[in-house]
Amino acid sequence: MITAAGGVVFREGINGSLEICLIHRPRYDDWTLPKGKVEVGETLAQAAxxxxxxxxxxKAEIVQDQTQVVKYPLETDLEKEVHYFLMKSLVQNFTKNEESDECLWVDVNLVESKLTFSRDFGVITGFDLLLGEY
Structure with a gap:
């Protein structure tokens, strides 16, 4: 089992709606939520x-202690377990890097159509973001 952590990062958009941060990973050519492996000695929150x-x-802050957990098989016959935290964006300074070449803010009501994996949308809806409670 590979343990990973990530975030559903949101901000208030120009029209007052919530926007969710998605990344494009050129290695997989997908649009997804930011996440990665937990390093030795890190808590899930620190890793996220x-x-x-x-x-x-x-730079974000975690706004809810409860996580959404997703498990899925990898091509290597291992399983990956990702713990997602709900986070509010504080400061953004995107720089293209090895893992992600684009960072996109998408209106929460349109985000499902942009995501590559339906499991990511399940994570977002698990936090009730579509209800605009944050």
Whole structure:
């Protein structure tokens, strides 16, 4: 089992709606939520904040202790378990890097059509973001 952590990062958009941060990973040519492996000695929350900043340039704060957990098989016969935290964007300074070449803010009501994996949309809806509670 590979354990990873990431974030559903949101901000208030220009029209007042919520926007979700997605990244494009050129290695897989997909649009997804920022995430990565937990390093030795890190908590899930520490790993999630680090990975979000590494992949997006966003400094964020976790706004909910509860996580959404997704498990899926990898091509290597291992399973990956990702713990997602709900995060509010504080500062963004995206720089293209090895893992992600684009960072895109998408209106929460349109995000499903942009995501490559339906499991990512399940994570977003698990936090009730479509209800605009944040």
């Amino acid at each position: 904040l680090r990975e979000v900043e590494e992949e997006t340039g966003i």
